[in-house]
Amino acid sequence: GQQVMQIPQYQHVQEGEDFTTYCNSSTTLSNIQWYKQRPGGHPVFLIQLVKSGEVKKQKRLTFQFGEAKKNSSLHITATQTTDVGTYFCAGPTGKTSYDKVIFGPGTSLSVIP
Amino acid sequence: KAGVTQTPRYLIKTRGQQVTLSCSPISGHRSVSWYQQTPGQGLQFLFEYFSETQRNKGNFPGRFSGRQFSNSRSEMNVSTLELGDSALYLCASSLWATNTGELFFGEGSRLTVL
Numbered sequence: 423g424q425q426v427m428q429i430p431q432y433q434h435v436q437e438g439e440d441f442t443t444y445c446n447s448s449t450t451l452s453n454i455q456w457y458k459q460r461p462g463g464h465p466v467f468l469i470q471l472v473k474s475g476e477v478k479k480q481k482r483l484t485f486q487f488g489e490a491k492k493n494s495s496l497h498i499t500a501t502q503t504t505d506v507g508t509y510f511c512a513g514p515t516g517k518t519s520y521d522k523v524i525f526g527p528g529t530s531l532s533v534i535p
Numbered sequence: 536k537a538g539v540t541q542t543p544r545y546l547i548k549t550r551g552q553q554v555t556l557s558c559s560p561i562s563g564h565r566s567v568s569w570y571q572q573t574p575g576q577g578l579q580f581l582f583e584y585f586s587e588t589q590r591n592k593g594n595f596p597g598r599f600s601g602r603q604f605s606n607s608r609s610e611m612n613v614s615t616l617e618l619g620d621s622a623l624y625l626c627a628s629s630l631w632a633t634n635t636g637e638l639f640f641g642e643g644s645r646l647t648v649l
Contacts, residue, residue, distance in 0.1 A: 455637070464641060466640070470636065512638075521591070
């Protein structure tokens, strides 16, 4: 079946450094979503990308959807301690409304002040 | 508006018992999906309900079941609990089908099986 992978699994950065997490799907995605889960919290929606090659920015966060719509990345510029958490990508297993959404295993980000 | 509400937040059960978890979606949302989150396995899809119908099911044994009521509230049940069922169970609601837009998660029900 379809698999969604993320690398790295863990990332420790010094505050102020940049951070990037990569998401790869074994099949083409109709869209991809990114979520952030703070320690002890629940996943919170960050963004959805739909178009091939799409790039969206949210302040220090930049999201990109690959041309083949099989991969995506999240880049954080100048990390802050508030960025700590696990970042998940998620995508539907198919193109119909009956297809489920599966999540990647997540990248856990630690920021050293 | 109120968010997704899950009850109970914490519970402890023993092996062999059964448990029922409840999820009240955001008002107006018709889709509810359930996920199991464990440290080693991430977010694993359990099932999705839309307008009282199960639209999709993950790869979990038949001990895991769910349902959705006419007011969109959903329950999931796990029978004959096993130690490996210890996890955070997350419910997410969305306006339409799960794969078309943002999922709003509840704070989860943390189940410990002793």
